[in-house]
Amino acid sequence: MAMSNVGIPCRQLYIDGEWREPVKKNRIPIINPSTEEIIGDIPAATSEDVDIAVEAARKALARDDWGSTTGAQRAKYLRAIAAKVLERKSELATLESLDSGKTSFESAADMDDVAACFEYYADLAEALDSKRKTPVNLHLDSFKTYVLREPLGVVGLITPWNYPLLMATWKVAPALAAGCAAILKPSELASITCLELGEICREVGLPPGALNILTGWGPVAAAPLSSHPHVDKISFTGSVPTGTKIMTAAAQLVKPVTLELGGKSPIVVFDDIDNLDIAVEWALFGCFSNAGQVCSATSRLIIQESIASEFLDRLLLWTKNIKISDPLEEDCKLGPIVSSGQYEKVLKFISNAKNEGATILYGGERPEHLKKGYYVQPTIITDVNTSMEIWKEEVFGPVLCVKTFKTEEEAIELANDTKYGLASAIMSKDVERCERFTKAFHSGIIWINCSQPTFHQLPWGGKKRSGFGRDLGEWGLEKYLNIKQVTEYTSADAWAFYKSPSN
Numbered sequence: 001m002a003m004s005n006v007g008i009p010c011r012q013l014y015i016d017g018e019w020r021e022p023v024k025k026n027r028i029p030i031i032n033p034s035t036e037e038i039i040g041d042i043p044a045a046t047s048e049d050v051d052i053a054v055e056a057a058r059k060a061l062a063r064d065d066w067g068s069t070t071g072a073q074r075a076k077y078l079r080a081i082a083a084k085v086l087e088r089k090s091e092l093a094t095l096e097s098l099d100s101g102k103t104s105f106e107s108a109a110d111m112d113d114v115a116a117c118f119e120y121y122a123d124l125a126e127a128l129d130s131k132r133k134t135p136v137n138l139h140l141d142s143f144k145t146y147v148l149r150e151p152l153g154v155v156g157l158i159t160p161w162n163y164p165l166l167m168a169t170w171k172v173a174p175a176l177a178a179g180c181a182a183i184l185k186p187s188e189l190a191s192i193t194c195l196e197l198g199e200i201c202r203e204v205g206l207p208p209g210a211l212n213i214l215t216g217w218g219p220v221a222a223a224p225l226s227s228h229p230h231v232d233k234i235s236f237t238g239s240v241p242t243g244t245k246i247m248t249a250a251a252q253l254v255k256p257v258t259l260e261l262g263g264k265s266p267i268v269v270f271d272d273i274d275n276l277d278i279a280v281e282w283a284l285f286g287c288f289s290n291a292g293q294v295c296s297a298t299s300r301l302i303i304q305e306s307i308a309s310e311f312l313d314r315l316l317l318w319t320k321n322i323k324i325s326d327p328l329e330e331d332c333k334l335g336p337i338v339s340s341g342q343y344e345k346v347l348k349f350i351s352n353a354k355n356e357g358a359t360i361l362y363g364g365e366r367p368e369h370l371k372k373g374y375y376v377q378p379t380i381i382t383d384v385n386t387s388m389e390i391w392k393e394e395v396f397g398p399v400l401c402v403k404t405f406k407t408e409e410e411a412i413e414l415a416n417d418t419k420y421g422l423a424s425a426i427m428s429k430d431v432e433r434c435e436r437f438t439k440a441f442h443s444g445i446i447w448i449n450c451s452q453p454t455f456h457q458l459p460w461g462g463k464k465r466s467g468f469g470r471d472l473g474e475w476g477l478e479k480y481l482n483i484k485q486v487t488e489y490t491s492a493d494a495w496a497f498y499k500s501p502s503n
């Protein structure tokens with residue numbers, strides 16, 4: 001097994017620019033999914049800590065050192081954070097792998113993306129200064145009007161474990177760029193790197209309270225954010241049931257939410273593709289990267305009947321070639337599932353599929369050479385029908401289900417046959433067909449001749465049960481801004497709607 005000499009830092013909650021022990025002093029063990037061993041612990045916040053953090057955030061907004069900053073000043077903090085992430089890249093990537101089971105390659109790529117995302121929102125923060133006040137010309141002599149873009153206020157950012165620091169960054173970077181004060185609640189299954197973000201913020205001198213980081217159990221440490229009267233918005237990435245709870249709690253206060261939830265995304269492969277292996281690799285990457293724990297994973301392969309048999313043969317060869325190992329081992333391409341709970345859940349999906357009559361073409365079990373750790377073989381399931389659970393529900397593991405089609409109409413019907421609407425992919429060399437599918441797919445993200453490449457300049461989010469609102473790009477910044485109209489009466493004349501008593 002690959003050994004790591006990176007120590008797990010022991011941290012407290014990051015509140016008001018300092019490390020603070022949680023009021024109830026509880027901690028949660030950190031489990032390395034590759035060894036099943038406890039490798040440290042994280043603080044477990046409760047509603048008492050949430051109250052303290054919200055108060056710190058409110059004070060930060062009221063103080064000049066954060067509340068009156070220009071975008072250019074905030075950009076300096078964001079760039080300093082990006083630089084520190086890169087400085088600590090190798091250590092942070094190892095911590096991410098130890099905590100979540102991500103392969104070292106994927107963790108390192110995440111850290112690059114984290115730094116690039118902070119840099120990107122630094123640019124947008126600077127650009128905000130010239131857009132902060134936009135005059136609107138009504139062509140009236142008696143009125144002067146303009147629109148202000150202001151920070152929305154205190155925002156609660158609740159994030160998952162599949163890309164722990166990256167998903168946090170997708171929310172933290174734009175929230176800080178906008179000038180909000182934020183409370184980040186990462187997943188209890190993988191919080192280490194998010195706590196290190198606290199240390200980085202402390203080191204770069206981010207004003208106290210601008211970002212607070214509370215680790216802990218969702219219902220205890222995150223739910224109070226959704227129902228807190230002084231939290232102005234929730235941005236969430238995670239499961240549909242939790243998203244529903246957050247929206248329900250927030251609705252009581254008419255608090256805006258952004259929800260980035262699950263998916264069961266299709267990848268449609270046509271027989272006109274030039275190169276089978278290239279398409280096979282995208283299908284593989286689309287469902288097995290990050291061990292399939294990707295909200296946008298293209299976990300339904302919809303393949304044209306005429307090439308199905310040849311395609312599946314190649315897919316099988318490529319799948320057998322995937323190195324499954326401790327995520328820190330060189331060339332590892334598939335690490336463990338994040339936790340025992342998620343591991344059991346994935347295996348249950350596979351056994352349910354079998355019981356419902358599907359065929360496990362490959363995988364479906366623990367790899368023989370790995371006796372410990374939450375490892376699942378990359379799994380390909382055929383003989384699937386559209387009423388089966390495996391066709392309908394998000395697995396969040398390396399499990400691909402396959403269906404064939406004959407006509408374009410059938411393909412699009414199968415692709416959209418889902419309650420989710422996050423992403424859709426098409427593989428075809430017919431440009432017009434790709435355009436037709438781009439229009440016909442019911443989702444927020446379309447991939448043409450690829451699956452999963454994600455760029456922080458582009459909007460990220462879905463429709464239907466995959467949620468609403470967008471992370472990333474300029475859309476990811478807008479949602480942390482309050483749009484305020486200002487209307488000034490500039491005439492010296494009376495308004496003269498009422499009859500003046502002095503006449």
Ligand SMILES: NC(=O)C1=CN([C@@H]2O[C@H](COP(=O)(O)OP(=O)(O)OC[C@H]3O[C@@H](n4cnc5c(N)ncnc54)[C@H](O)[C@@H]3O)[C@@H](O)[C@H]2O)C=CC1
Nearest residue numbers: 159160186187218219222223238239242260261262295396
């Ligand atoms: N869209 C995505 O990227 C993700 C989807 N999922 C889906 O969710 C399934 C379950 O994974 P979980 O870790 O249990 O997801 P989850 O949705 O429960 O967890 C995500 C975040 O929500 C928090 N949370 C939990 N209960 C909460 C509550 N009542 N109020 C506010 N926040 C709460 C958690 O602490 C965590 O920070 C996965 O199998 C997968 O299908 C999970 C992670 C990411």
Ligand code: BAL
Nearest residue numbers: 162163294295296454
């Ligand atoms: N590609 C990362 C997006 C996600 O799984 O949330």
Ligand code: NA
Nearest residue numbers: 031099189190
């Ligand atoms: Na962990």
